[in-house]
Amino acid sequence: DADVTQTPRNRITKTGKRIMLECSQTKGHDRMYWYRQDPGLGLRLIYYSFDVKDINKGEISDGYSVSRQAQAKFSLSLESAIPNQTALYFCATRSDKPPYEQYFGPGTRLTVT
């Protein structure tokens, strides 16, 4: 079974709709992250959480919000989706042991029309 799962894997939505992307992990890690990937731009950090009470904005948090429901669950919401939020979204967790690897989920491909 996958250690980091994301649902849905693909989503098409319309401008103005609210949507939620969900992430679950079985690795027992406290630290979780949300990234978006765009061609030619690499991965950019949206939000990150060091535990259920500690949530921080990343470099591109505008238009997004998150919820850390439990150690294992970290959700990303788009309150009012817009076309330039069309991207591939990844959730990740991070180990507290060397080499402090980040483990990525399989991604959610989001299209906003």
Next chain:
Amino acid sequence: QQQVKQSPQSLIVQKGGISIINCAYENTAFDYFPWYQQFPGKGPALLIAIRPDVSEKKEGRFTISFNKSAKQFSLHIMDSQPGDSATYFCAASTGPILTGGGNKLTFGTGTQLKVEL
């Protein structure tokens, strides 16, 4: 502001050849430099990482070369194989120890590698 610059954007190498991907960084506080490998339809996965106290780290066919004074690091894939065809991302962070900045990775823009037979 691109804190980690990666080149080339794409690379085609013949089987058995050497693939070289370069990255340059600006923030001298970076002290952890991983490389991630991503296959189509998958999330990135850690390939190899280096700290700035060494100039080179080798794991199998993969080597990171690090030049602290030039603020550059590179990935070398020796004896490149078709199975190495993937997108490679360099990244940097201010270290794994929990601080005000924590372990936030700043990624390069990626290099799409194709290894041809």
